[in-house]
Structures are given as C-alpha cells and as structure tokens.
Amino acid sequence: METMSKLGELSIALLILIGALFCALSAFGLIRLPDVYLRSHAATKSATLGVLCVLAGVFLYFMFFLDQVSVKLLLGIAFVFVTSPIAGHLNGRAAYRxxxxxWDKSVRDDLQSALTEETQTGTQTLRPPPNEPESK
Amino acid sequence: MIDHLLTASLAVLSLAVLGCLYRLLKGPSMADRIASLDAIGINLLAVVAVLCLLFRTQAYIDTILVIGILTFIGTTAFARYIERGVVLEDGDDEQAR
Incomplete structure (x- = not known):
C-alpha cells in the first residue's frame, strides 16, 4: 500500500512536470518561430495542453491524496480549455486585419482571396449573393 | 520526492514565462505582444496551481479562476481594439464617399 501511494504521487508529479515542459516548449516556439501566425499557433496549442496537464495533475492529487474534490479546479480546466483557442483565433484575425x-516562405493564404472577393462584390451586403446574374 | 519534482516544474514554468517576456519586449507587431501576454497569463495560472500543490492548500484556487478570466478578457479586449480600429476607419471612408 505504501509503494502504491508512492507510485501514485510520483506519476502525478511526472504529469505536472510534463505539463511544465509543454509550457516551456510553447515559449520556445514563441521565441523561435518566424511569423505572428505561427507563433500564435505555438503559444495557443501547446500552452493549453501544458496547463491542462498541470491542472489535471493538481486535481488528481487533491482528489486521491487529500480527499478533496475541487470543483473550482474543474471549472478552471474547462474555462482554459474553452477560452484559449478563442483568444488565439481573435488575435490572429486582428493581426491579419x-x-x-x-512569413515570406508561406505557401498558402486563403483569407486573402476571400477578403478581396468580399470587397469586390461590395461590403454593403454581408455575404455575396449566390448565383446572381447581374454580378457577372 | 514530489516536492523536488514540483520545484523543478516551477523552475521550468518560470523559464517559460521568461521566454514569453522576451517576445513581449521584442515582438515586432502588436499581435505578437498580445499573444505573449496571453501565454504569460496562462503560465502564471499553472504556477499558481503548482504552488497550491506545494503548500497542500486549496486557498489559492480562486486565484486560478481570476487569472484565467482576466487573461481571456484582456486578450479579447486588445484584439478587438486593434481590429475595430481598422474597421471603424473603413466605415468612416464609406460614409465619406
């Protein structure tokens, strides 16, 4: 029983350490990547994964070893999981606008063609009318 | 044993915050700075969680929620500020025509 609890503690601490390493990896990507969009990719995805690992480890430790189920921690996990991609998406869209x-080695830009099409058909209509014969 | 591992992960997390701080100071565009501020907030959240576990207390878990909400609202507000500035200029041009 003693070794079981030691193993549980060790695995939870390893989970937290792995989460911290993911956070450091995202910071490394934030430093090294060449573009706003690539940097935002690194910062959003791996930081979310790392923080989720850390929070899940803390939650498991509180649940198994201190007999406290922390609903606020679960709420924090769900909140980070939901809001971090939204913040990254908003930031990337604001950067593009x-x-x-x-990056000059980027090979594909779909938003560019969509935005020029929107400005050619006029910004008064929110979406361009489909199959309109006058527009051709 | 677990305390040593937790201290090591605190050190790794503070290294991550330092890396984000470099991008915050150097970043060529405004969106870089916003993204790194978001990453710093999320790393701080993880630091507070690890501190909760080191002290074996639940007293700081509210801080996790508050930091998460403030980071999200701050990032959203900055991004909207950048984007809406441009959109408002476009609207003024439309009215001037």
Missing part, C-alpha cells in the same frame, strides 16, 4: 505580413 491589421495587415501584419505573413
């Missing part, structure tokens, strides 16, 4: 240039 602001005109931050892409």
């Amino acid at each position: 602001q005109g931050v240039p892409l």
Whole structure:
C-alpha cells in the first residue's frame, strides 16, 4: 500500500512536470518561430495542453491524496480549455486585419482571396449573393 | 520526492514565462505582444496551481479562476481594439464617399 501511494504521487508529479515542459516548449516556439501566425499557433496549442496537464495533475492529487474534490479546479480546466483557442483565433484575425505580413516562405493564404472577393462584390451586403446574374 | 519534482516544474514554468517576456519586449507587431501576454497569463495560472500543490492548500484556487478570466478578457479586449480600429476607419471612408 505504501509503494502504491508512492507510485501514485510520483506519476502525478511526472504529469505536472510534463505539463511544465509543454509550457516551456510553447515559449520556445514563441521565441523561435518566424511569423505572428505561427507563433500564435505555438503559444495557443501547446500552452493549453501544458496547463491542462498541470491542472489535471493538481486535481488528481487533491482528489486521491487529500480527499478533496475541487470543483473550482474543474471549472478552471474547462474555462482554459474553452477560452484559449478563442483568444488565439481573435488575435490572429486582428493581426491579419491589421495587415501584419505573413512569413515570406508561406505557401498558402486563403483569407486573402476571400477578403478581396468580399470587397469586390461590395461590403454593403454581408455575404455575396449566390448565383446572381447581374454580378457577372 | 514530489516536492523536488514540483520545484523543478516551477523552475521550468518560470523559464517559460521568461521566454514569453522576451517576445513581449521584442515582438515586432502588436499581435505578437498580445499573444505573449496571453501565454504569460496562462503560465502564471499553472504556477499558481503548482504552488497550491506545494503548500497542500486549496486557498489559492480562486486565484486560478481570476487569472484565467482576466487573461481571456484582456486578450479579447486588445484584439478587438486593434481590429475595430481598422474597421471603424473603413466605415468612416464609406460614409465619406
């Protein structure tokens, strides 16, 4: 029984350490990647995964070793899991609308063609009318 | 044993915060700084969680929720500020025509 609890503690601490390493990996990507969009990719995804690992480890430790089920910690896990991609998406869209240039080795830009099509058909209509004969 | 591992993960998390701080100071565009501020907030959340576990207390878990909410609202507000500034200029041009 003693060794079982030691093993449980060790595995939970390893989970937390792995989460911290994911956070450090995301910081490394934030430093090294060449573009706003790539950096935002690194910062959003791996930081979310790392923080989820850390929070899950803390929750498991409180549940198994201190006999406290922390609903607030579960709420924090769900909140980070939901809001971090939204924040990354908003930030990337704001960067594109602001005109931050892409990396010069980027090969594909779908938003560019969509935005020019929207401005050609006019910004008064929210979406371009489908199969309109006058627009051709 | 677990305390040593937790201290090591605290050190790794503070290294991550330092890396984000480099991007925050150096970042060429505003969106870089916003993304790194978001990453710093999320790393701070993990630091508070590890501190809760080191002290074996639940007293700081509210801090996790508050930091998460403030980070999200701050990132959203900054991004909307950048984007809506541009959109408002476009609207003014439309009215001027």
